[in-house]
Amino acid sequence: MRISVIGCGYLGAVHAAGMASLGHDVVGIDVDAAKVERLKAGHAPFYEPGFEDLLREQLASGRLRFSTDPSAAHGALVHFVAVGTPQRDESGAADLTAVRAAVAALAPRLRPGDLVVGKSTVPVGTARELLDRLRVVAPGASLAWNPEFLREGFAVGDTLTPDRLVLGVRGGTPEETAIGQRDAALLDEVYATILATGTPRLVMDLETAELVKTAANAFLATKISFINAMSELCEATGADVTRLADAIGHDARIGRRFLGAGLGFGGGCLPKDIRAFRARAEDLGVGEALGFLGEVDAINLRRRTHVVDLAEQLTGGLVGRRVAVLGLAFKPSSDDVRDSPALAVVAELTARGAIVRGYDPEAGANALRVLPELDLAATAFDAARDAEVVIVATEWAEFRDLDPAASGLRELVANPSVIDARNCLDRDAWTAAGWNVVALGRGSHRAVTRSGTGVPAA
Numbered sequence: 001m002r003i004s005v006i007g008c009g010y011l012g013a014v015h016a017a018g019m020a021s022l023g024h025d026v027v028g029i030d031v032d033a034a035k036v037e038r039l040k041a042g043h044a045p046f047y048e049p050g051f052e053d054l055l056r057e058q059l060a061s062g063r064l065r066f067s068t069d070p071s072a073a074h075g076a077l078v079h080f081v082a083v084g085t086p087q088r089d090e091s092g093a094a095d096l097t098a099v100r101a102a103v104a105a106l107a108p109r110l111r112p113g114d115l116v117v118g119k120s121t122v123p124v125g126t127a128r129e130l131l132d133r134l135r136v137v138a139p140g141a142s143l144a145w146n147p148e149f150l151r152e153g154f155a156v157g158d159t160l161t162p163d164r165l166v167l168g169v170r171g172g173t174p175e176e177t178a179i180g181q182r183d184a185a186l187l188d189e190v191y192a193t194i195l196a197t198g199t200p201r202l203v204m205d206l207e208t209a210e211l212v213k214t215a216a217n218a219f220l221a222t223k224i225s226f227i228n229a230m231s232e233l234c235e236a237t238g239a240d241v242t243r244l245a246d247a248i249g250h251d252a253r254i255g256r257r258f259l260g261a262g263l264g265f266g267g268g269c270l271p272k273d274i275r276a277f278r279a280r281a282e283d284l285g286v287g288e289a290l291g292f293l294g295e296v297d298a299i300n301l302r303r304r305t306h307v308v309d310l311a312e313q314l315t316g317g318l319v320g321r322r323v324a325v326l327g328l329a330f331k332p333s334s335d336d337v338r339d340s341p342a343l344a345v346v347a348e349l350t351a352r353g354a355i356v357r358g359y360d361p362e363a364g365a366n367a368l369r370v371l372p373e374l375d376l377a378a379t380a381f382d383a384a385r386d387a388e389v390v391i392v393a394t395e396w397a398e399f400r401d402l403d404p405a406a407s408g409l410r411e412l413v414a415n416p417s418v419i420d421a422r423n424c425l426d427r428d429a430w431t432a433a434g435w436n437v438v439a440l441g442r443g444s445h446r447a448v449t450r451s452g453t454g455v456p457a458a
């Protein structure tokens with residue numbers, strides 16, 4: 001089947017290559033000419049394990065091409081919209097400019113029977129708005145919503161073997177229902193190979209499909225903030241949040257996944273999605289229903305300040321003190337620094353007068369674009385040289401696997417003090433190697449906060 005994918009970022013580029021690998025004839029379209037040139041040349045514009053190999057393989061197959069010209073979408077039967085929906089402003093609402101522009105550019109190229117398929121994460125009601133617009137500018141074309149649940153770092157696997165496919169289609173009147181069924185059947189053809197493996201397929205109305213996506217991300221964010229709230233309790237009492245998470249996680253109704261306490265969630269999705277969800281609920285007059293997401297956000301942001309407070313406590317004052325931050329990406333196996341908790345820590349440390357050196361295996365260049373004043377080290381060891389405290393802010397395997405006894409790191413630092421902000425280090429091994437290890441939520445080490453409301457460290 002001929003397919004177009006509008007927007008070739010972290011989601012769209014992988015989706016385009018993934019659809020080509022299913023045997024479809026795919027064109028990826030993006031307004032960013034430099035990104036398109038890289039993709040055409042077989043170079044991934046971002047770090048995503050397995051993606052570059054898939055890209056090259058599919059370019060070589062002749063089934064995948066890229067363009068900046070929206071006309072390249074003409075002739076495709078299914079058009080996926082995968083453009084960005086960032087936070088618009090302080091209100092938290094989503095900025096839908098790119099989605100509207102993508103559909104407007106697509107409209108004159110659509111033929112009757114063509115299907116526009118939203119993949120971007122949008123506030124509930126967006127699909128209906130776009131469909132109403134299409135009825136005017138491209139009658140005969142239809143629209144469905146097929147939210148995406150992939151995780152960065154696992155994008156290729158999540159695209160080709162998703163844990164479910166959610167298809168939001170038109171319905172209501174008999175005529176609309178018939179169109180919706182036809183649209184769902186077309187998506188079944190697109191995903192035939194994936195469905196043949198028994199992947200659950202859930203068909204629903206457009207609004208529910210939009211809500212499934214924001215609800216899923218809101219739940220994941222809530223789960224992380226829940227365990228981080230427990231982390232605060234653990235630090236106040238000397239308890240251990242990792243043992244607590246293991247124990248409650250054994251209850252199948254709770255589950256251990258996403259109970260990783262630490263520096264909290266960041267990235268281009270969870271933070272902006274919970275804020276946009278709240279803003280949309282306010283618009284709908286049901287703001288109270290999602291009031292708790294404000295608390296989820298607040299708990300999450302407190303993690304960042306807490307880590308800086310701990311560093312301040314450990315150094316006895318940050319002005320002029322050397323701090324190493326290992327990990328700058330919002331999560332390991334990604335070079336994405338959008339709303340990265342690690343970068344927020346770097347910025348706050350710097351604002352409090354620390355001399356910060358940062359290192360990340362993949363995200364250094366992106367980090368420099370966001371924080372041009374960042375002192376970027378070439379290796380973890382370079383970053384740690386003469387540091388009075390080392391902060392592990394992203395749990396890359398490279399840091400997790402460091403042998404604290406044999407690596408020589410201890411000899412490099414000014415003071416063997418490490419804040420394990422992701423609970424990823426073997427605390428016993430590091431302690432045995434002579435390090436003072438402060439692991440978030442594991443024991444009493446609440447920092448005296450700058451506002452003076454914290455309790456002194458034990």
Ligand SMILES: NC(=O)C1=CN([C@@H]2O[C@H](COP(=O)(O)OP(=O)(O)OC[C@H]3O[C@@H](n4cnc5c(N)ncnc54)[C@H](O)[C@@H]3O)[C@@H](O)[C@H]2O)C=CC1
Nearest residue numbers: 007008009010011030031032083084085098101102120121
């Ligand atoms: N990154 C992820 O893991 C996931 C992202 N999503 C959602 O997918 C959407 C895209 O996210 P990302 O890929 O991360 O964003 P991104 O910022 O990496 O990519 C968006 C791309 O759209 C392009 N673009 C903007 N306006 C355009 C237009 N009018 N025509 C063609 N291209 C245009 C941009 O140049 C950019 O390359 C967002 O709504 C996000 O919430 C959903 C699931 C996973």
Ligand SMILES: O=C(O)[C@H]1O[C@H](OP(=O)(O)OP(=O)(O)OC[C@H]2O[C@@H](n3ccc(=O)[nH]c3=O)[C@H](O)[C@@H]2O)[C@H](O)[C@@H](O)[C@@H]1O
Nearest residue numbers: 148149150151152224258259260264265266267269330331
């Ligand atoms: O909508 C999206 O874009 C995507 O958002 C998340 O995926 P992603 O942001 O790639 O990464 P996650 O693995 O969810 O991690 C998000 C953040 O939460 C943090 N996290 C995750 C898990 C955990 O236990 N603790 C924790 O602090 C990570 O460090 C990271 O900063 C969702 O997991 C995907 O299902 C969704 O498709």
